[in-house]
Amino acid sequence: MVRLVSVCASLSDDELALLESLAHPTHFASGETLFTQGREAQAVYNVTAGVVRLYKLLSDGRRQVVGFALPGDFLGLAMRDAYSFSADAIGEVAACAFSRGAYTALVDAKPHLLKRLHEFATHELTLAHEQMMLLGRRTAEEKLICFLLGMQQRWARLGKPSVTVPLPMTRQDIADFLGLTIETVSRTFTRLAKDKTILIVPGGVRVMNPDRMNAVAA
């Protein structure tokens, strides 16, 4: 099994062994649903490969993507009894599933682990506050640039530093993450490419002018 990078770095070997004994390795095909908003929460997931789209829907179909989970990310922590958002695979995804029972037992037994999970949750909360700033107060161009820089940093922290940012999600996913329409996302990408700020490549974007981008993200 792939090491649970984000949560388990500080665990002892026996704790890691216990964790792995409780984890159910699972595979999801492209587009497959891990879980659905409102459904009873049965499991917590740790993504080990691929990208997962996390989103909420309004009754009339409006969608807000609340995040993209990359390898190492934990999903379903915020469950009380029902999932508060839906999650589905963007491309092929591998994840470790922990049943609700196993998860709560583990958390009760291992304060170490709980502490790591809590750190993870508070970090997520900080990111959520950043996203509120972005959604409420930034322009379309700023939103796109912050998104690209954020994804670049996340890939970098996973050991994939590159000026080429992979974007496996659709333009619609990006639009729903940034509170824009697909047309505005497309036009803004085109404008940034004309500026030579970025270069649009298949499956992603190459950062050409990081200084300008960092200045805008400020």
Next chain:
Amino acid sequence: MVRLVSVCASLSDDELALLESLAHPTHFASGETLFTQGREAQAVYNVTAGVVRLYKLLSDGRRQVVGFALPGDFLGLAMRDAYSFSADAIGEVAACAFSRGAYTALVDAKPHLLKRLHEFATHELTLAHEQMMLLGRRTAEEKLICFLLGMQQRWARLGKPSVTVPLPMTRQDIADFLGLTIETVSRTFTRLAKDKTILIVPGGVRVMNPDRMNAVAA
């Protein structure tokens, strides 16, 4: 000292006594700053009376209010070393301060408490996701209505159920929370009042048509 309603309900008497021995009761005048974004995090706070505005600023002065803390709420959890947002008092505020050292020691010693804090943090994260949906995908009228219903519920959970929702914050604060301008907030309030959906009263709003409001919030 006022009981730490949100976190301590499930603690034993000796744990509560320990907690109270480490808490520094503090008072803040109207408009006074509890802490500032970017500064080294020295303390965690539990609000015991009054309302606190939590916000982030962009270098050019644009502001996003990320929340309003009511009695019982915990502030500063998401600190690693620096506060990720600023907090200041709306009206008079009383809070219990825990020094960073006392806080981390307490958390290490009392898994019970950590578990409660983690539940609190995951609940905050769920609220943050709701707010992303609101900021990214809802109209001005929907934003205002969701805000009013949300505040009503929060006061109700604190034992103050009422059709009159107190709004101690300014219109500007509400605008910066909802990603709107002060003019749009004001106009939308006026329109809802003309509809007889709400009645604007000094220091707050009276909910006149909860059915319509719940339908919009859907």
Next chain:
DNA sequence: TTGTCGCATTGATCTGGATCAAATCGCCGG
């Protein structure tokens, strides 16, 4: 009572991003 200082409201106009409407591109299957 009068001035004045922060809010808050209201009005007129403008505009960034939404909406409506076609192309165009890629990719896969036959």
Next chain:
DNA sequence: CCGGCGATTTGATCCAGATCAATGCGACAA
């Protein structure tokens, strides 16, 4: 190679909410 289908780009127009600009309204001090 061709056809079809979903994703993306591009263009024309619209409009919700922003911006600019007064005006109103307490509360409080002189």
